Amino acid sequence: MSDLFANLLMGFSVVMTPINLGLCLIGVLVGTLIGVLPGIGPVATIAMLLPITFGLPPVGALIMLAGIYYGAQYGGSTTSILINIPGESSSVVTTLDGFQMAKQGRAGPALAIAAIGSFFAGCVSTVLVAALGAPLTSIALLFGPAEYFSLMVLGLVFAVVLAKGSIPKAIAMILMGLLLSMVGSDLETGAARMSFDIPELSDGIGFVNVAMGVFGFAEILRNLEQPEQRSIVQAKVTGLMPTRDDLIVAAPAIGRGTVLGSILGILPGGGAVIAAFAAYTFEKRMAKDPSRFGRGAIEGVAAPESANNAAAQTSFIPLLTLGIPPNAVMALMVGAMTIHGIVPGPQVMTKQPELFWGMIASMWIGNLMLVIINLPLVGIWVRLLRVPYRHLFPAILIFCCIGVYSINNSPFDVVITGCFALFGYWLAKHDFEPAPMLLGFVLGPLMEENLRRAMLIARGDATVFATRPLSAGLLVVAFGLLIIAVLPMIRKRREEVFIE
Amino acid sequence: MSGGVNASPNGARTRFKIRNPQDFYGGVVLVAFAVIALLATRELPGMHGFAFGPGTAPRMFAMLLMGMGFLIMAIGIFTDGPKVERYAFRGPLLVVAAVMVFAGTIRPLGLVISSFVSILVAAAAAEDVNWIESIIWSAILTLFCSLLFPYALNLPLYIWPRF
Numbered sequence: 001m002s003d004l005f006a007n008l009l010m011g012f013s014v015v016m017t018p019i020n021l022g023l024c025l026i027g028v029l030v031g032t033l034i035g036v037l038p039g040i041g042p043v044a045t046i047a048m049l050l051p052i053t054f055g056l057p058p059v060g061a062l063i064m065l066a067g068i069y070y071g072a073q074y075g076g077s078t079t080s081i082l083i084n085i086p087g088e089s090s091s092v093v094t095t096l097d098g099f100q101m102a103k104q105g106r107a108g109p110a111l112a113i114a115a116i117g118s119f120f121a122g123c124v125s126t127v128l129v130a131a132l133g134a135p136l137t138s139i140a141l142l143f144g145p146a147e148y149f150s151l152m153v154l155g156l157v158f159a160v161v162l163a164k165g166s167i168p169k170a171i172a173m174i175l176m177g178l179l180l181s182m183v184g185s186d187l188e189t190g191a192a193r194m195s196f197d198i199p200e201l202s203d204g205i206g207f208v209n210v211a212m213g214v215f216g217f218a219e220i221l222r223n224l225e226q227p228e229q230r231s232i233v234q235a236k237v238t239g240l241m242p243t244r245d246d247l248i249v250a251a252p253a254i255g256r257g258t259v260l261g262s263i264l265g266i267l268p269g270g271g272a273v274i275a276a277f278a279a280y281t282f283e284k285r286m287a288k289d290p291s292r293f294g295r296g297a298i299e300g301v302a303a304p305e306s307a308n309n310a311a312a313q314t315s316f317i318p319l320l321t322l323g324i325p326p327n328a329v330m331a332l333m334v335g336a337m338t339i340h341g342i343v344p345g346p347q348v349m350t351k352q353p354e355l356f357w358g359m360i361a362s363m364w365i366g367n368l369m370l371v372i373i374n375l376p377l378v379g380i381w382v383r384l385l386r387v388p389y390r391h392l393f394p395a396i397l398i399f400c401c402i403g404v405y406s407i408n409n410s411p412f413d414v415v416i417t418g419c420f421a422l423f424g425y426w427l428a429k430h431d432f433e434p435a436p437m438l439l440g441f442v443l444g445p446l447m448e449e450n451l452r453r454a455m456l457i458a459r460g461d462a463t464v465f466a467t468r469p470l471s472a473g474l475l476v477v478a479f480g481l482l483i484i485a486v487l488p489m490i491r492k493r494r495e496e497v498f499i500e
Numbered sequence: 501m502s503g504g505v506n507a508s509p510n511g512a513r514t515r516f517k518i519r520n521p522q523d524f525y526g527g528v529v530l531v532a533f534a535v536i537a538l539l540a541t542r543e544l545p546g547m548h549g550f551a552f553g554p555g556t557a558p559r560m561f562a563m564l565l566m567g568m569g570f571l572i573m574a575i576g577i578f579t580d581g582p583k584v585e586r587y588a589f590r591g592p593l594l595v596v597a598a599v600m601v602f603a604g605t606i607r608p609l610g611l612v613i614s615s616f617v618s619i620l621v622a623a624a625a626a627e628d629v630n631w632i633e634s635i636i637w638s639a640i641l642t643l644f645c646s647l648l649f650p651y652a653l654n655l656p657l658y659i660w661p662r663f
Binding site (some may be wrong): 055188217399409412417426432451 | 522523525526527529530533534537540541545549550552553555557558561562564565568569572575582584585587588591592595596598599600602606607611615618619622623625626627628629633634637638641645649653654655656
């Protein structure tokens, strides 16, 4: 326990330099700024802002990226409440009650509760990340290639089970991602794979290109199709502070949301979206009078907002300890870390403790900044929302282009991103989810490497995955989950939250 | 999910009908991707002894993808589902054109010209484009980008054309 505090203290001493605090602040601000723009979720936001961290030292860059991530999360909630358009998928449920509250002139308390809930959840989950970091890292050291492979299978199965929509389609998307990740030189032999004699492809397809194409650009294409319809709340946002009654009602909801979110965030494939949905559904079940939900119940804002923030943070646990990104945002974080020469995994904590603990401390500071800064700035965000889309999207597009280009100073990367934009547009038309594809894309090289190693160590005996107990356990859980998910009963239940 | 079941007015029941075109054609394209991957990797060495060759894993995943593609096609044939939404033409074409213009001009012409032109091309993607407004907005954005990226963020970008 004293170790934990000593470590956290070290983390805070890393963050508490004026430069790092400034970076955290800029990250939170810019993240919110971009996150507020409709249709730009955390993945696109991080991808877009990645270039601004290039010139920084690794610690500073990660602190800033973490800030951007929380800012983007919070920006999404702001749009949900004020204009009924979720800035990103994890705040879809916030629109249900948040926008109703805003219509009743209670946008201020709704925003404040969202911020307070997020802050509380952030505090709890920061401690959780710190506490679980060390023990999980020691487990990770027991893992051999077979276990790693099975763990990744489990993660991908989670991603399938938790994806909305058809399960075969989600599996197909994962396979598509795995296949795309294999474009380029083979790591062991150097043989060119599926690069069609294009020299630029021999290094493989950049992760940011795929992410920006299918999440950022494709979203623009989708938005351009729909006629603009934004019902911004005209009433001035007055009286930010929630009343005492609000707080009494919201406090337990925040607590439950935090617990649920923390658990779901750790699970691979989970993350903020599922956490928010689960928390909302749970609150509705718990409520004495469920009919209040959807009509401006403050619990309906407090619980999902706390849950998505808790999950956003605890999803760093598998990344930092096992080196396995549990969802698309974390997958992007891997990309960002690799650019800065950090290989995420158990060795980060032992070899670069100042980076690990600094990042954890910055999570807490980032959350604090969100509360202090964002609430007074709500007016500015509202004004930003009034900018018509026809002005917004060229700006988004050009920032993304410059961002993608500057990663490698390669025009070819920009072309690839453009191709993925069309691919993402096609995916949306056929109701395929891009998130599992992205996860497959990131896990692909890791999976192949571990699969190859495990097979080599076992002298070609494929039963190794079933005979090593840890690996077998993980695979059993994975198959069990898949079977449960295929049962139609449970699938119907997942839709419940959308009804009404 | 509306417009899923569309009864054919002329009683064309005898004709083979795809009940869920969204899934069916989605599956077809996935199978096509898998076939391309298999063709592209066919010359790579596979297993030698008990070690994987460079071609093993891609072929494995391509086969699995093909299987899922067929399954999704089958789902498209045997279950009812929505029609494929209409593809817009103007938006995707011009947005992607803007991206390609940027890619093509950033090296030879530098940031200022490249972003100004790409922003204008992108602006044309909106149905409600107003040219005078767009030119002004494009100039402002270009100025902002050429101050932010090369100076504030110190990224190595050429600002003006090089001859």
